[in-house]
Amino acid sequence: MKTLTAETMKNSVAPHTDLLPEPGPWPRWCRKILGHHSMTLGVVILGTIMLLAMLAPLISPHDPYAQDVSHRLIPPIWQQKGSWEHLLGTDKLGRDYLSRLLYGARVSLTIGLVSVMLSGSIGITLGVLAGYFGGRIDALVSYILTVRLAMPVILVALALASLVGxxxxxxxxxxxxLLWDRFLIVSRSVTHQLREAEFIAAAKTLGASSLFIMLREILPNLIGPLTVVATLEIAHAILLEATLSFLGLGVQPPMPSWGLMVAEGKAYMFFQPWVILIPGVVLALLVLSINLVGDGLRDVTALDGRN
Incomplete structure (x- = not known):
């Protein structure tokens, strides 16, 4: 008769942890994001601003274009003579400030996302071609990149906007x-490293075309680093749009824009400072949240790569 020792009883009761399935990628990523406190803060702020922007037509208390000069420059609710009808006050034309902030978020986020999609398409295309083929194509792309880096973005944008309108x-x-250079540098570097990898050589051996290899083998490996670049470039684009609008060469009135709201309120900054503080603080929070998310993604992807 077989006797049960303490070791056999322990093994029969203890769970076989080595047989348990490993956590999937999404739970692992969620734990890493929640463990990165600054990234979590950025996600919360950015998600709140994006949600408010999407719901602007539903939650906006007034028409952002409606003017009422008899109610101009009403202060926010926390100041004397504030009104619950206009929680953040009104501007010099009597337009509700909260409504214009909500719709201005839609403008800033749209410009940031769409412009980065355009610049990313240019930079990634040039970078992958230069990194994969090398030789003369790489030399030509490097020359184009050098010319681009020699041009200051803000000065070129000001000059072209003043000419075109x-x-x-x-x-x-x-x-x-104007904002494709970082996409090009990162995609070119990663592609140059990947083109000598074993899976690329195997794809070539199986007769895969260069276009197939670039689209199906190389591009998926660029998603991680280029996502970090995209977040930082969105913040850069939003700041540049605010600068152009502040100087009168970006979004034109009466369309709400945070940079334009600061420009319209600069004449009253010594008497009603809230007219520039409110859009300025919201703009700073948006850019800060995007940068926190970008830095967090960089840290999380770096840790994932080491693990």
Whole structure:
């Protein structure tokens, strides 16, 4: 008769942890994001701003374009003579400040996202071609990159916007044509490292075309580093749009824009400082949250790569 020792009883009762399935990628990523406190803060702020922007037509208390000069420059609710009808006050034309902030978020986020999509398409295409083929193509792309880096973005944007005229479409095209250099540098570097990898050699052995290899083998490996670049470039594009709008060469009135709201309120900054503080603080929070998310993604992907 077989006797049960303490060791056999322990093994029969203890769970076989080595047989348990490993956690999937999403729970692992969620734990890493929650463990990165600054990234979590950035996600919360950015998510709140994006949610408010998407719901602006539903939660906006007033029409952002409606003017009422008899109610101009009403202070926010926390100041004397504030009104619950206009929680954040009104501007010099009597337009509700909260409504214009909500719709201004839509403008800033749209310009940032679309311009980065355009610039990313240009930079990634040039970078992958240069890194994969090398030789003369790499030399030509490097020359184009050198010419681009020699041009200051803000000065070129100001000059072109003054010639063409400011509008949302013009700002998107200008920023899309000027902010592709980081995408090119990162995609070129990663592609240059991947082209000698074993899975690329195996794809070539199986007769895969260069286009197939670049689209199906190389591009998926660029998603991680390029996501970090995209977040930082979105913040850069939003700041440039605010600068152009502040100087009168970006979004044109009466369309709400945070940079334009600061420009319209600069004449009253010594008497009603809230007219520039409110859009300035919200703009700073948006850019800060995007930068926190970008830095957090960089740290999380670096840790994931080491593990």
């Amino acid at each position: 400011g509008s949302v479409k013009v700002v998107i095209v200008l920023l899309g044509l």
